[in-house]
Amino acid sequence: MAELANIPWNLILPILGLQLILMIVALIDLIRNQRTNGPFIMWIFIILLLNLVGPILYFIFGRRQA
Amino acid sequence: MNVLLEATGLSKRYGEQKAVDAVSFTLDAFTATALIGPNGAGKTTTLSMLAGLVTQTEGSISFEGSADQEIRSHIGFLPQYPKFFPWLSAIEFTEMAAKLSGLGAREARAEAQKTLEFVGLGKALNKRTGTFSGGMKQRLGLAQAIVHKPKLLLLDEPVSALDPVGRRQIMNLLKELQHQTTILYSTHILNDAEEMTDQLLFMQHGKLIEQGSLNEFRQRYAEPKIRIEFEGAEETQRFEQASPWKVELAGAIGWIDLTGKQVSMSDVLALLSSGRYGVRKVEKQSASLEEIFMKVVQ
Amino acid sequence: MKGFSVLLHKEWREQVRNFKLLWIPLVFIIFGIIEPVTNHFLPQIMKSVGNMPDGMDFPWPEFAPKEILVSLMGQYQSIGLLIIVLAFMGAISSERKNGTATLLYVRPISYASYFLSKWTMINILVLASVWVGFLAGWYYTAQLFGSIPAADVFAFLAAYSLWIIFVVSIVLALSAWLPTGGVAALGLFLTLIMAILDSVIGAYWTVTPWKISTYASYILMGSMDYPTFWKAAGLTVFLIILLVLFGSYMSGRNAAKTTV
Known part of the structure; x- marks a missing residue:
């Protein structure tokens, strides 16, 4: 537990928070748009599981315009 | 213009x-x-x-x-x-x-x-x-x-x-x-x-x-035709035999092609009334654009 | 410049509603924070993961604050450029391909204002992203490593911005010229790969746009030979103007290729 207390949360939290925002924005866009290049479910997993890279991949490759 | x-x-x-x-x-x-x-x-x-x-x-x-x-x-x-x-x-x-x-x-x-x-x-x-x-x-x-x-x-x-x-x-x-x-x-x-x-x-x-x-x-391009609808198919055949013009038949309906011929509507009507045919409808038809188009294309 | 402000407004709405105005700055900020934080904790991380025998002290280099910003720039020179090229490769070519451009091209717009509206908006977005990213990195560096004078940071950012404008100009000029696939390939080559090649084999020439990022880091460190920098910057500005002219011309010439 001492290890956990040593982690400087005040430094790490902003990073985690921003990544969470990025992930949520990607998910909102995905669900609202409904159209993707490739399977819809796959992109949900990519966004949720690949930290930081997942949302970027979705915005660049997964998003499809009508 | x-x-x-x-x-x-x-x-x-x-x-x-x-x-x-x-x-x-x-x-x-x-x-x-x-x-x-x-x-x-x-x-x-x-x-x-x-x-x-x-x-x-x-x-x-x-x-x-x-x-x-x-x-x-x-x-x-x-x-x-x-x-x-x-x-x-x-x-x-x-x-x-x-x-x-x-x-x-x-x-x-x-x-x-x-x-x-x-x-x-x-x-x-x-x-x-x-x-x-x-x-x-x-x-x-x-x-x-x-x-x-x-x-x-x-x-x-x-x-x-x-x-x-x-x-x-x-x-x-x-x-x-x-x-x-x-x-x-x-x-x-x-x-x-x-x-x-x-x-x-x-x-x-x-x-x-x-x-x-x-x-x-x-x-x-149009080939105007007169279309006559008779009461039955036998009436159409009877008319075709009596007609001096060529008549196309389809059951109770007959067409007279007017292209290049000196046939007037009154001639046709005169013949129809003289033979006492049972007629439902007589009309002059002009070609649809569809027909014109097919001719132009050919 | 017929239609410039109307088209600029359209570009703005596009960036807002496609979330680019949100996700691109966010990504640059995240990298801006991660860089100083990981560098700060790297010795500790190495120690806890690295199974090193007790008593052995790994001589970890002490980073100067400015070196953190330079290594953040290294991130932007790889992942950052990749994102810029891929996010904007279709700016003109996809509009042409999917036919949305048709209803613009049949109106009496000038193709220069069409191209420049995109060039302006995308530059604003990308520069803002790079700047907030570096500002976040600067703040964290100041907390973890020590402060850097603002004048040095802004001089560095100004120089690096010139390189970013050059990159955006390349991507858009290519997008006006080629289909999207070609933009991606040639765009990555002309920015990311060329910058690496120039730093590896370009020891004999100094006046090139691909060294501007290196020069920006020299400016930050205070070791820049300014006459050389101004020559390279002048050439870069000249090439940017050429790219804008080429892009405007190609937008018009390729208007016929739009899907009707």
């Missing part, structure tokens, strides 16, 4: 292939012209050249008597499948279109709203175009083409992609615009062309093979 646009010897070559080959025609102001032809005849390429999208390989286009006008300032264009930025609403798109065609900010807003209401999108003004159905897109496409009141309206297959109801509705809108502006529209559906046209242009394999008004075409 005032000539609005004159195309002289318009050609477009893509490599070896001639998409449009030496096409010449004039559009009179406030008339509607139908550009008819099968798929791949060069209709879209012709319209694209007039719209300033594609530069012709040869030939010239003169607008209001001048060849070096910025023609894009005077036209409204509706592609066969109009595509919109899905993240803009109908009113935002139409307003942008109006501004790009030179309307001031306030005028653009007012005209955009008015035009969208005219095409029946009054309830969808603020909806994103990405959510629009095919019929709504066609209406929006029409709205963006007319919002700036262009002198020439170019429409590429304006109703071909629509279901019968949508087709009827758009056709009615177009008829409201007829004679308010000059319209050139392409179609491969001849019934549509028959409905709204002062001039017909027939295209095939990139060439303009015939042009004229619908009446001129009828006189030139």
Whole structure:
């Protein structure tokens, strides 16, 4: 537990928070748009599981315009 | 009549292939012209050249008597499948279109709203175009083409992609615009062309093979016939034997071909009454555009 | 410049509603924070993961604050450029391909204002992203390593911005010229790969846009030979102007290729 207390949360939290925002924005866009290049479910997993890279991949490759 | 646009010897070559080959025609102001032809005849390429999208390989286009006008300032264009930025609403798109065609900010807003209401999108003004159905897109496409009141309206297959109801509705809108502006529209559906046209242009394999008004075409190509509906098939046969003219038979119906013959309606009626036939209906028929088209193409 | 402000407004709406205005700055900020934080904790991380025998002290280099910003720039020179090229490769070519450009091209717009509206908006977005990313990195560096004078940071950012504008100009000029696939390939080559090649084999020439990022780091460190920098910057500005002219011309020439 001492290890956990040593982690400087005040430094790490902003990073985690921003990544969470990025992930949520990607998910909102995905669900609202409904159209993707490739399977819809796959992109949900990519966004949720690949930290930081997942949302970027979705915005660049997964998003499809009508 | 005032000539609005004159195309002289318009050609477009893509490599070896001639998409449009030496096409010449004039559009009179406030008339509607139908550009008819099968798929791949060069209709879209012709319209694209007039719209300033594609530069012709040869030939010239003169607008209001001048060849070096910025023609894009005077036209409204509706592609066969109009595509919109899905993240803009109908009113935002139409307003942008109006501004790009030179309307001031306030005028653009007012005209955009008015035009969208005219095409029946009054309830969808603020909806994103990405959510629009095919019929709504066609209406929006029409709205963006007319919002700036262009002198020439170019429409590429304006109703071909629509279901019968949508087709009827758009056709009615177009008829409201007829004679308010000059319209050139392409179609491969001849019934549509028959409905709204002062001039017909027939295209095939990139060439303009015939042009004229619908009446001129009828006189030139039509084979007028007299159609007689009898009460039964045996009556038809009896008439055929008595008739000095050749009669085509189909059950209770007989046709007399009038082409090149000196047969008048009263002659036919006289014969009918003399033989005491049981007749339901007698009428003179002129050829439909469909039949004319088949003849022109052959 | 007919239609410039109308088209600029359209570009703005596009970036807002496609979330690019949100996700691109966010990504640059995240990298801006991660860089100083990981560098700060790297010795500890190595120690806990690295199974090193007790008593052995790994001589971890002490980073100067400015070196953190330079290594953040290294991130932007790889992942950052990749994102810029891929996010904007279709700016013109996809509009042409999917046919949305058709209804713009049949209006009396000038292709220069069409191209410049995109060039302006995308530059604003990308520069803002790079700047907030570096500002976040600067703040964290100041907390973890020590402060850097603001004048040095801003001089560095100004120089690096010139390189970013050059990159955006390349991507857009290519997008006006080629289909999207070609933009991606040639775009990555002309920015990311060329910058690496220039730093590896370009020891004999100094006046090149691909060294501007290196020069920006020299400016930060205070070791830049300014006459050389100004020559390279002048050439870069000249090439940017050429790219804008080429892009405007190609937008018009390729208007016929739009899907009707």
